[in-house]
Amino acid sequence: MSHLNARFRLDYPGFRFDVDCAFPLEGTVAVFGVSGSGKTTLLRCIAGLSPVASGFLAFGREIWQDDAHRTFVSIEQRRVGIVFQEARLFPHLNVEHNLTYGMKRTPPSQRRMTFDQVSELLGLTAFLQRRPHQLSGGEQRRVAIGRALLTSPQLLLMDEPLVSLDQERKKDIFPFIRRLNQELGIPVLYVTHDLNEIVQLARHVVLMKRGNVVATGPIQEVFARQDLSMLVESNILGAVIETRIAGHEPQFGLTRVDFLGRSLFIPQESLPIGATLRIQIPACDVSLTMDPPTASGSMLNVLEATIVDIGPSSRNGYAVAVKLDAGCPLLAMITRKSLQRLKLTIGQTVHASFKAVALGV
Template identity: 40%
Template sequence: MIELDIALARAGFSLAVNFTAGNGITALFGESGAGKSTVLHLVAGLLKPDRGRIAVSGTVFTDTEARIFVAPHRRRIGYVFQDALLFPHLSVRQNLLYGSWFTRGPADGISLDQVTSLLGIAHLLDRRPQTLSGGERQRVAIGRALLASPRILLMDEPLAALDIDRKREIIPYIERLRDELKLPILYVSHAIEEVARLADRVILMSGGRVKSDGPPQQVLSPKTGSGDDRFARVSILTAGKPTYDEKYQLTQVSHPAGRITLPGRLAPDADPVRIVIRAIDVTLALSKPRELSIRTALPGKVSAISEPLGAVVMVEVALAGGEVLAAAVTRKAADELGLGEGDQVYCLIKSVSIDDRLMAAP
């Protein structure tokens, strides 16, 4: 477990953050400049707070009142950066073992064999970094961090430098870390689909403060982004029991409100799956339409309508199961439909509008 209560002031920026986090992935999410990477630097000991306390698994790293500050190299931190930062003159094996050379970890810490098996990199051990793909390099970087026998793993946008195919390659390995190692992991990312898939918990940051804290479905849906930005507004629905149509290459998943159709085949272990739906991709109808190309029509009840945002209003629809789906519609459309709170509507979602690439099997 990590316990963090810190404050830091710099020219033009102040940070004041207080939270605790257990094992699994806690994602720090928010706009650039929110202070996410600064939190990681403080945990790693690369920065000293003006005030506060940081403890991981009962070991105090920083306590300004007690005048405790453990040097970074004594904290047993595993740190994975956006770029793999491997030593080009060393083999993969040597890069991996570098993580343990300066570490006084427990004798029963994770072994090289365990790391290579967990990350699927045993066949790469004798190669040099310049011969690896971006996804392979990042897996080696994660392995090096794990061989430091870390108390906590810090991951600062580890997929940001990768293309979509490499992201799809590496995400299942990060899920294995989350599920098998039972380490606390602080994970920074700007990618909402990535966070929705990986995070057990999301801490939404803005201006150096914690704006919201909870499970991804609660924090990221439906009010992610600034309230007047219809392009930033998303909802996250949780569904399961996927069935695949080989002929049409479509997957259907079950939600309490109905079946949702997705393009492509989901990853084999994608149950449950979190689906990110943009508000601008939701159309509302007062009755279930016929003879449309749209495959997904979820019934629900209007729970809220925002004040006009220029020509647009945000309509929140409560679905069976308790989740909420946000739809961006024009004021004229809302008026012509006579939409009001409590009205029964159908939420129409085009399958092709759902970005399945991080959900789909690589």
């Protein structure tokens, strides 16, 4: 599998952007961080829109930037599609001509998607003749995604493309972005500060903070990494698990999902039985008890788990990250006081109870 290797450095007044990262060119790779962490800068460097950044960039075997050899491949030759934060549609062209702008400039031999395919999948056929200012924000985003797709890019860069969409429309677009990977093999670099979007879309995450990449890896690993508790807000950490819909309990508004032979309850989902669903168990929502739960407890989701590792402290100092093995990695943030009171040690068996949420679906 080919990788993207990026090393960039760029000095702003009072802010240094300095990254060194590599990630596989497969599926959706999420670039995650709070605003101002340098996510968009990384995306612009990869696109070739920040020629002032010094560094090195390799897309598989293609060298896109190498300052040591004065190599800089211009943006139109990198064959990347970009979906910008604002839709940035051309105001003087109608939707159809916005969509075909890049397609016309893509040699037919490189085209892998047809106009009809894209406009139907994104639901654009109804307003092809309209002007951008006659569209809603969500419709503009979809046109922008379609416009970038129609250049059949070898890498799609998306800078918070769903930020103004409602949940319903996001749900409609998620499967389409997944299909970009699965059916067309277009890798997507997806900048977002929305955890839901990552859990739903990405396999791999690049975690950024203050201009640096603090972690990269598969999302199951990165979000369960307890050592990150010192670096990032603890509410983004937590195990991500792949589950299957096992049944619905509409009278309680719950859905039962199975994973590794166990059952969990989450707020009701509309997905059919048998469908797969990724859920996150946020570390700060996991509580630990020594005794097995009794019928008198209110927690529905309880897993027996072994303590694998303890610490370090969270950023605010009063909590510690406890790494557990419940058949899958699990992460819990508990107070240091509780840690001492329960006398938790590595290797000990505890019971983890939590509220699980299916994010963003």
